[in-house]
Amino acid sequence: MYIGNLDSTISLLSEYEKLKTPSYMLDYINYRKSGLSLNHIIGCPLNCAYCVRHFWGNFDDKTPHMICTDEEAITSLLNHQYFIPDVTPIQLFNKATDPFLPSVKAHTFYILNSLDKKGLKNIVTVITRYKVDEEDMKILESLENIKLVLFFTYSGITESRIEPIAPFDITLNSIRIASKMRKKTKIVLYWRPIVIGWNDAEETMKKVLDVGSLCDGIVFTGYYHKEKNSKYIESLSVNTPYSGESFQRRKVLPQELDEKVVRLHRELKVETPLFRKTSCGASFVHNLPDYNGHWGINELCDICPSEQKKLCSSTHKKPSYSEMYDLLNKLNYKTHFIIDNGHIWTKGLGEEKRYHLQHILGFQVWDINLPHYEHQHGRGEIGFQQNQLEIENYLKMKKKFDEHSLQI
Numbered sequence: 375m376y377i378g379n380l381d382s383t384i385s386l387l388s389e390y391e392k393l394k395t396p397s398y399m400l401d402y403i404n405y406r407k408s409g410l411s412l413n414h415i416i417g418c419p420l421n422c423a424y425c426v427r428h429f430w431g432n433f434d435d436k437t438p439h440m441i442c443t444d445e446e447a448i449t450s451l452l453n454h455q456y457f458i459p460d461v462t463p464i465q466l467f468n469k470a471t472d473p474f475l476p477s478v479k480a481h482t483f484y485i486l487n488s489l490d491k492k493g494l495k496n497i498v499t500v501i502t503r504y505k506v507d508e509e510d511m512k513i514l515e516s517l518e519n520i521k522l523v524l525f526f527t528y529s530g531i532t533e534s535r536i537e538p539i540a541p542f543d544i545t546l547n548s549i550r551i552a553s554k555m556r557k558k559t560k561i562v563l564y565w566r567p568i569v570i571g572w573n574d575a576e577e578t579m580k581k582v583l584d585v586g587s588l589c590d591g592i593v594f595t596g597y598y599h600k601e602k603n604s605k606y607i608e609s610l611s612v613n614t615p616y617s618g619e620s621f622q623r624r625k626v627l628p629q630e631l632d633e634k635v636v637r638l639h640r641e642l643k644v645e646t647p648l649f650r651k652t653s654c655g656a657s658f659v660h661n662l663p664d665y666n667g668h669w670g671i672n673e674l675c676d677i678c679p680s681e682q683k684k685l686c687s688s689t690h691k692k693p694s695y696s697e698m699y700d701l702l703n704k705l706n707y708k709t710h711f712i713i714d715n716g717h718i719w720t721k722g723l724g725e726e727k728r729y730h731l732q733h734i735l736g737f738q739v740w741d742i743n744l745p746h747y748e749h750q751h752g753r754g755e756i757g758f759q760q761n762q763l764e765i766e767n768y769l770k771m772k773k774k775f776d777e778h779s780l781q782i
């Protein structure tokens with residue numbers, strides 16, 4: 375199976391090449407749910423069939439290219455309107471490349487070192503499925519200030535049409551090396567995507583949990599069921615997940631899979647804690663409360679270690695009306711809002727501003743038109759029973775919100 379040219383050096387995109395690149399890809403700093411994400415290198419040869427780059431129009435770009443230099447990227451990040459030193463969680467190269475590809479790795483280290491030398495204490499998340507060797511770990515171990523979390527994407531998929539690198543055990547070897555070498559570096563097994571028919575057999579899941587026991591945390595999540603990646607998967611003649619079901623804005627992880635993961639984790643007595651949310655895993659390994667305020671959606675916390683629950687509950691604070699009002703004014707964000715149990719309803723701010731508020735407050739900030747339902751936070755509808763009472767309650771809240779908006 376073709377994995378692409380892994381030895382290429384990285385060139386800057388020419389102005390002409392930029393014209394042909396989707397604008398979303400050129401936008402190299404985005405505020406995402408798990409942090410402010412820096413992605414000035416785009417392009418990846420690893421060819422994972424479910425890659426999110428399918429729906430961003432970049433999947434065919436197999437060679438990493440730079441949108442700007444590392445120095446320009448760092449300057450933009452540190453001067454970004456959403457960046458708060460020591461507070462804003464940062465993610466590096468998690469949109470359109472792998473940070474440990476041979477040609478990308480030096481840039482990954484350069485950025486990490488630069489942030490570290492500035493004395494910044496932000497959580498920095500790096501997600502890879504590629505080769506991490508002993509020399510790499512020595513470099514990561516030398517970082518002194520940033521709170522690094524190295525996530526390894528591994529889900530037990532063995533089908534090379536879905537993950538061309540799967541048969542080579544590359545990620546497994548990286549996890550073993552990182553787990554052996556780490557002293558300060560925190561490592562998390564990123565168990566994704568979990569998909570019915572691909573990797574949900576008990577034996578497969580047990581193997582993943584076994585690998586997870588080498589790490590400091592395990593985060594599990596689902597699969598993006600979207601038209602473009604679905605069509606691509608269909609073209610590979612492999613089992614297309616959720617075929618015939620409507621496409622979803624959020625990742626799909628049916629309730630039965632969630633329950634199976636939790637059950638096996640308990641049955642196998644895996645000591646490494648399990649989390650449903652990336653930010654929960656990243657916060658836990660640094661002994662911090664979840665910066666996304668997931669404590670407010672308490673059903674997510676049933677699998678969390680009791681010490682971590684204490685930490686999250688003791689720091690989770692519902693903002694007062696005037697605190698929220700003042701914050702919106704200070705940031706010049708225009709929305710009506712209602713403070714509810716565990717979350718604040720807003721309207722039309724867009725994801726980036728909502729995440730900015732959420733990370734400042736450590737409290738969930740939702741959009742009134744994008745509700746979450748019980749046991750389904752951040753997940754698509756497939757594989758869940760819709761609760762009529764909950765839907766009615768949401769519609770009442772929406773009516774209240776809209777009426778209130780009109781009065782302002």
Ligand code: SF4
Pocket residue numbers: 649650651654655657658663664667668669670674675676678679682683684686687
């Ligand atoms: S207690 Fe809840 S919010 Fe806190 S890290 Fe655990 S799961 Fe996340």
